């Protein structure tokens with residue numbers, strides 16, 4: 001059997017200033033094509049776990065593996081181009097939306113790729129928004145639009161695993177549905193692509209995930225397949 005794409009092996013993350021344990025001996029694996037929900041109340045550790053899984057946060061114990069191999073040193077940039085974390089809050093940047101979308105292509109790891117304005121326009125159109133939006137200043141984009149642009153900025157790079165942290169929290173219901181469909185289409189285009197999804201909406205967790213991992217105080221306290229709707233206490 002093929003190794004999972006991304007594995008956390010007994011990882012522990014402590015706050016270096018206080019020593020407080022934020023993630024406590026968590027193990028989880030993401031296999032090709034999976035759609036995993038991370039659920040738990042505010043402060044349960046969903047964001048810290050996602051950030052730790054892509055080595056954006058330091059892990060003091062345990063290991064992060066990509067396709068069964070520990071990710072070390074010089075492999076980290078390549079790893080982060082395959083496994084991407086999408087934060088809930090998108091920083092406001094100077095310049096146009098298009099400059100924001102183009103910026104990753106200036107990084108060494110993506111230097112062989114080219115910005116594809118038509119692909120971006122098709123996605124924006126599929127979301128029911130004006131395809132001229134990339135010409136406008138990022139500062140003037142609404143919170144929901146900004147979340148969408150951050151999402152497109154990641155998806156255009158064709159990562160293999162994407163960890164979405166409340167990816168539609170600033171979007172209205174209509175845009176949320178369109179973005180969910182766009183992500184599902186993007187994932188269906190390649191059987192390797194996998195997603196990890198957090199949301200406080202059990203309905204959205206149902207729509208977007210097939211397996212859920214429940215966190216509480218930085219620990220995995222439950223795991224289930226299928227539907228979570230109707231179990232509001234779990235999410």
Ligand SMILES: Nc1ncnc2c1ncn2[C@@H]1O[C@H](COP(=O)(O)OP(=O)(O)OP(=O)(O)O)[C@@H](O)[C@H]1O
Nearest residue numbers: 015016022040041042043044045046047048049200
């Ligand atoms: N960089 C950090 N340093 C110290 N503590 C942190 C850091 N980041 C998060 N925490 C703490 O870790 C705990 C888990 O936070 P986290 O953001 O992962 O929760 P969450 O489950 O994503 O919550 P929410 O659903 O509200 O987004 C919180 O108590 C938070 O204050």
